[in-house]
Amino acid sequence: MTEPIVQYRDVYKSFGDVKVLKGINLDIHAGEKVAVIGPSGSGKTTIIRMLMTLEEPTSGDIIVSGENLWKMEKNGKEVRANEKHLRKVRGDIGMVFQHFNLFPHMTILENCMTAPIHVKKEDKHEVRERAIQMLERVGLGDKIDNYPSQLSGGQKQRVAMARAVVMRPKIMLFDEVTSALDPELVGEVLEVIRDLAQHEDMAMVLVTHEMDFALDIADKVLFLDEGVIAEQGSARDVIEHSQNERLQSFLSRFRA
16 A cells, blocks of 8 residues: 555644544545545534645644645754745645635636646646636536626536646545535536546545435545544445444434
8 A cells, every 4th residue: 555645643623722623643545535524513624624724733743745734844853834835735735615716807717727827837828728628527618708706606616626626636625515505506516526536536535415425436434523533434334334323313314
């Protein structure tokens, strides 16, 4: 087994007096699809926000491609990472948020092109071609000159996914990307994620409440409860065969 692309080692996170994560140990391998499930407040989103450097661990280590994300060496000592180090290590990580976070003053094509050009300094013509191909792939090839305000919620979320993939990340994070959508739009977004999971080689971490979807695409499922990984294993073992009473109670909310 090759070294994991992401390693959490004894990671804790508190907000003031509230302990959100309590000693997370987790390996994610290249290309692995991981679904994170659990009740609200269990720490699911915090786990991926730390990997995207949007939240800093209170203690513990997160290793990405062999490099410590939040710590660096300076003058022979381990110190808190500076912004340059954070940018470098998280360079292969992409994230899709609940609320799209598109630039309203840019067309959807410009939304998809701006980061590769300005952050990764890639060739504009090459990026444009890749962005158009990706927008066509998510079913929006006829909307490249539209602005976000002209799109439905599902279409905006598909743009957000295309934009993230155009950056060619090795790790893609999805933070409950269907939770802000009208129910009739959920399916079209899940279909895009399913396509990415089947045809892209990147690792994917999905915080989700879509249990059937997690069962369908995830190599591994984590059940978070009160800040700890209470259960982890194959999707079928965790969602269909677990004997964990807290997990059974949680899953019962999604069963007809």
